[in-house]
Amino acid sequence: MSKQNGTTLPASSPRPLVDHPAFASVEAVRAGLEDVGYIASIRISTALYVAAHLERPLLVEGAAGVGKTELALSAAKLLGLPLIRMQCYEGLDESRALYEWKYGKQLLYTQILKDTIGHELGGAPDLDSALVRLRGLGDQFFSDDFLEPRPLLRALREEKGAVLLIDEVDKSDEAFEAFLLEILGSYQVSIPELGVVSAKTPPLVFLTSNNQRDLGDALKRRCLHLHVPLPDSALEREIVASRIPGIDEKLNRALVDFVQALRQKELRKNPSISETIDWARALLLLNADELGAEVVRDTLNVLLKFERDIEAVLPEIDELVANARAH
Amino acid sequence: MQRALEDLIRALRVAGLPISPADSIDAHRAIDVTGFSDRGLAKHALCATLAKSGGEAAVFDIVFDAFFESQAIKTGEAASQGRQQNLDVLPEAEGSALAQIMLSGDEASLSMAMASAANRIGLSGIRFATQRNLLARRLQDEMGMPEVDAIIAKARARSPQTPATARLADVRAAIAAQAQALVDRQFQIYASRTAEELREAQLVRQPLNADEGFSPGDQALMRKAVRRMAKQLADRHSRQRKRAMRGKLDIRRTVRRSLAHEGIPFELIWRTEKVDRPSIVCLCDVSRSVAAAAQFLLTFLYSLNEVVHDLRSFAFAGRLIEVDSLLAQLPVEEAIGQVLREIGFQQTDYGKSLEDFADKHLTCLDRHTTVIVLGDARSNYAGARLDIFAEIAKRSRAVIWLNPEPETYWGSGDSEMRRYERFCHIAQTCNTLAELEHIIEHVLRICLPR
Numbered sequence: 072m073s074k075q076n077g078t079t080l081p082a083s084s085p086r087p088l089v090d091h092p093a094f095a096s097v098e099a100v101r102a103g104l105e106d107v108g109y110i111a112s113i114r115i116s117t118a119l120y121v122a123a124h125l126e127r128p129l130l131v132e133g134a135a136g137v138g139k140t141e142l143a144l145s146a147a148k149l150l151g152l153p154l155i156r157m158q159c160y161e162g163l164d165e166s167r168a169l170y171e172w173k174y175g176k177q178l179l180y181t182q183i184l185k186d187t188i189g190h191e192l193g194g195a196p197d198l199d200s201a202l203v204r205l206r207g208l209g210d211q212f213f214s215d216d217f218l219e220p221r222p223l224l225r226a227l228r229e230e231k232g233a234v235l236l237i238d239e240v241d242k243s244d245e246a247f248e249a250f251l252l253e254i255l256g257s258y259q260v261s262i263p264e265l266g267v268v269s270a271k272t273p274p275l276v277f278l279t280s281n282n283q284r285d286l287g288d289a290l291k292r293r294c295l296h297l298h299v300p301l302p303d304s305a306l307e308r309e310i311v312a313s314r315i316p317g318i319d320e321k322l323n324r325a326l327v328d329f330v331q332a333l334r335q336k337e338l339r340k341n342p343s344i345s346e347t348i349d350w351a352r353a354l355l356l357l358n359a360d361e362l363g364a365e366v367v368r369d370t371l372n373v374l375l376k377f378e379r380d381i382e383a384v385l386p387e388i389d390e391l392v393a394n395a396r397a398h
Numbered sequence: 399m400q401r402a403l404e405d406l407i408r409a410l411r412v413a414g415l416p417i418s419p420a421d422s423i424d425a426h427r428a429i430d431v432t433g434f435s436d437r438g439l440a441k442h443a444l445c446a447t448l449a450k451s452g453g454e455a456a457v458f459d460i461v462f463d464a465f466f467e468s469q470a471i472k473t474g475e476a477a478s479q480g481r482q483q484n485l486d487v488l489p490e491a492e493g494s495a496l497a498q499i500m501l502s503g504d505e506a507s508l509s510m511a512m513a514s515a516a517n518r519i520g521l522s523g524i525r526f527a528t529q530r531n532l533l534a535r536r537l538q539d540e541m542g543m544p545e546v547d548a549i550i551a552k553a554r555a556r557s558p559q560t561p562a563t564a565r566l567a568d569v570r571a572a573i574a575a576q577a578q579a580l581v582d583r584q585f586q587i588y589a590s591r592t593a594e595e596l597r598e599a600q601l602v603r604q605p606l607n608a609d610e611g612f613s614p615g616d617q618a619l620m621r622k623a624v625r626r627m628a629k630q631l632a633d634r635h636s637r638q639r640k641r642a643m644r645g646k647l648d649i650r651r652t653v654r655r656s657l658a659h660e661g662i663p664f665e666l667i668w669r670t671e672k673v674d675r676p677s678i679v680c681l682c683d684v685s686r687s688v689a690a691a692a693q694f695l696l697t698f699l700y701s702l703n704e705v706v707h708d709l710r711s712f713a714f715a716g717r718l719i720e721v722d723s724l725l726a727q728l729p730v731e732e733a734i735g736q737v738l739r740e741i742g743f744q745q746t747d748y749g750k751s752l753e754d755f756a757d758k759h760l761t762c763l764d765r766h767t768t769v770i771v772l773g774d775a776r777s778n779y780a781g782a783r784l785d786i787f788a789e790i791a792k793r794s795r796a797v798i799w800l801n802p803e804p805e806t807y808w809g810s811g812d813s814e815m816r817r818y819e820r821f822c823h824i825a826q827t828c829n830t831l832a833e834l835e836h837i838i839e840h841v842l843r844i845c846l847p848r
Contacts (some may be wrong), residue, residue, distance in 0.1 A: 113438065113439075114445070117432070117442035118445075118446040119433075120431075121431060122430040122446070125424065125428060175659060175665045233543075292418060292450075296425075296446060296450045296454075297446055298449075300452075367464075
């Protein structure tokens with residue numbers, strides 16, 4: 072049961088997440104996120120609320136562009152905590168993710184030491200006492216001064232807690248995934264030269280995944296799971312309105328309906344929320360005050376990212392636009 | 399409420415969600431935070447703790463809704479009218495509280511009585527379809543239905559048909575139907591998978607060349623089992639692609655990395671070695687006695703595409719043909735049917751088939767290839783062409799022969815098994831899915847050195 076010791080922290084340790092007014096209830100979480108510009112469904116805000124109260128990492132899955140990363144950014148903004156972001160990629164290892172020794176600085180100090188060592192050891196009467204003095208100097212090379220903290224260590228060391236975003240964890244190797252387990256399970260890491268570093272305040276951790284590969288059961292077990300689907304039209308309209316405050320209500324309705332209709336087609340890559348927002352911005356930039364077949368044709372490449380998808384949709388544009396405007 | 403949560407978790411496990419004890423502790427903690435009073439909130443909180451993927455979340459939603467769906471007992475038109483008019487009383491029902499409730503048509507009370515009776519008899523412990531009628535009977539007994547039945551019988555004996563008796567009988571029938579429905583639903587929630595799993599466990603150990611064959615339902619179940627086995631194997635073996643070679647320094651990369659520190663090699667980089675994924679060439683006898691086994695072997699291998707680098711498959715009876723293109727177009731079971739129509743009715747001839755293979759496809763073998771032959775080695779006394787088989791064995795990493803016949807039959811009659819066996823690294827009886835899984839696991843192990 073040692074794995075669980077870390078998750079049930081003693082009551083005395085500070086729990087700024089639980090005590091934060093924005094996390095008083097699910098409704099407070101939802102309203103808070105809305106204030107910072109993230110329109111969350113009730114499932115999303117519940118998951119976030121539970122994750123904060125259980126002090127568990129939240130694994131967010133969903134198609135590209137549904138707002139997984141944005142959720143972490145918004146949570147950081149809501150809590151007023153620094154966001155520490157770690158992008159995962161194949162070959163990411165401990166020295167990039169956790170800490171590294173400042174080799175250059177160590178080298179520089181060695182040089183200085185070389186120049187002054189005679190002076191330092193000058194007073195030593197014999198070899199033994201010289202060694203004792205040398206040891207006192209040598210240990211400093213592997214001390215905090217020479218430690219370059221990388222995202223994970225920085226997150227653990229934040230006094231008041233932080234929001235840690237481990238982005239696209241499915242892109243990292245299995246070895247790295249296993250390495251994450253200690254941090255996610257008990258908010259601590261072992262550094263061979265320094266010992267165990269525990270979090271002063273457990274950070275709020277988000278992991279995002281695009282389902283590029285199946286994550287290990289051990290990792291999933293330590294996280295709460297949240298699947299973010301593509302939104303329904305009401306929610307999507309709200310999101311567009313919140314992101315682009317000036318948008319005309321009628322245009323918003325028409326463009327969201329158009330995107331929703333596109334998602335029913337068999338496309339290689341469905342347009343997600345981020346694409347809807349980009350498209351809405353593009354339309355606004357072109358001063359389009361209503362959805363016309365011509366302007367849609369010109370801007371379709373904002374919405375669809377594959378030539379084949381665009382070709383498949385082009386012949387049906389007139390019909391799709393007419394339908395979207397009719398609603 | 400703890401009982402309800404535990405029942406829900408059990409139902410989810412039956413539906414196939416792998417929920418560990420730690421997950422269920424999390425679920426209890428989550429409920430401590432949110433409470434059960436807002437069902438939507440509790441649902442989302444439990445979903446976050448118990449479902450671990452998008453697919454599992456969808457299953458969770460279905461199970462959760464089915465679990466908490468409560469169906470009121472419909473006492474019907476007659477009863478509600480009776481409640482309003484209160485025309486006549488039934489003297490026999492005087493002493494019975496239950497009969498009074500039934501006559502008054504109080505649906506809520508009846509539903510609650512049924513729910514608590516279900517709790518008392520432990521209805522959620524249902525395992526098998528055959529228990530359904532018995533449990534429905536016991537559920538009604540527990541509710542006190544025998545007493546009501548006695549009242550109805552007595553009333554009918556007194557005067558055959560009064561409105562009150564008819565009403566009571568109607569409600570009694572509604573309760574019987576509802577009890578049956580409740581038991582059926584509980585069976586759906588808790589036990590439908592158990593029955594399926596039992597059948598699956600039997601099928602996995604059943605000989606594949608059984609004369610009577612398999613029913614379509616069983617075949618579907620077996621294909622599912624095969625895919626699951628393949629998935630498990632793939633998960634286990636897809637992990638390692640590279641491994642560090644201890645003690646061998648990668649000088650080029652170490653020197654390059656050291657440039658940042660005045661050429662002093664702070665960081666040593668060790669050479670790594672790529673672990674190659676096995677490529678498999680599969681030769682399947684598709685004559686009648688082996689066709690079923692061939693179908694499952696091919697399904698298995700094609701479900702392994704994650705870990706198998708390159709898979710080529712050939713089918714033979716009298717002659718040998720390549721079936722990769724066919725398998726790419728059609729699902730395995732249809733493709734096998736197509737192959738059978740093409741070559742299935744010829745007499746098996748191992749010599750000819752090996753010649754065909756040597757003519758056109760011998761170049762696809764190299765030192766990374768594992769050859770799997772599936773067949774009974776019964777060549778109808780035609781030439782065995784051991785020389786070609788020896789050549790195949792020489793060119794490839796390993797040759798594995800799977801024979802559906804038990805070992806005691808090998809070499810008897812027209813079986814050439816004993817002669818082929820000398821060139822095989824492994825020759826084994828393989829006539830059930832369980833054996834098949836075991837052998838494929840072995841192939842992956844010898845092909846992926848650790």
